[in-house]
Amino acid sequence: MTEKRTISICIDSSAWKESVQFLCARAFFMKWGGDWLAFSKIRKWVDEEWGSHFEIKTLTNGFFLIIAGSEVEKTRIMYNGSFMMKGVGFYIKDWIPNFDPRQASIEEIPVWIRLYNLPHEYWKEEVFKIIGDKLRRFIKSDEAIDKLDSCMYARICIIWKPHPLLPKAIEIRSPEGFWRQELEVEEIMVKCKSCKEWGHEESECMASQKGKGKVDRALED
Known part of the structure; x- marks a missing residue:
């Protein structure tokens, strides 16, 4: 041998x-x-x-x-x-030295959170930042918020780590009492059971496709 x-x-x-x-x-x-x-x-x-x-x-x-x-x-x-x-x-x-993309995985991603029926007195950038930082890390609010005629929901973008899962609601406390704000995540990402990556179903996973030709054609698309 x-x-x-x-x-x-x-x-x-x-x-x-x-x-x-x-x-x-x-x-x-x-x-x-x-x-x-x-x-x-x-x-x-x-x-x-x-x-x-x-x-x-x-x-x-x-x-x-x-x-x-x-x-x-x-x-x-x-x-x-x-x-x-x-x-x-x-x-x-x-960038870090000796980075191995074969072993790397998605750790954090930006996601948009909808705040339905948020009372208008809370529609302030500093309030959005407090909410976002409490969930994970605030990035920005919807750029068009101040110009919207509709106040059905506000949108904030946060950096989210897939684990742990985001809560379903958050309580906002003020001198006037508190408001229970429900959270809705836009574009909820799924995790592939095959390659363990976020963003696609197992049936759509190229890593699990058999045959190099299929992968090559997909990459060239």
């Missing part, structure tokens, strides 16, 4: 250090919360939302490496709120 060996090498060159510093300053990983996307769709979305000067590298397991034009631009993207396509959010993770 042939013995399998692992050969160890050490890399400590100035070029490697420069590459690490560059990626740390400008790069981040991105994955859509839905099914895997073809490069062309990611390229089109990035061009429309952020501009055509972002460099994109395709990784495995549905991940992409995004390289910004500057450190300031990366910071603006990483901390400027949520990013969605077709109602489903993008998972964005800061």
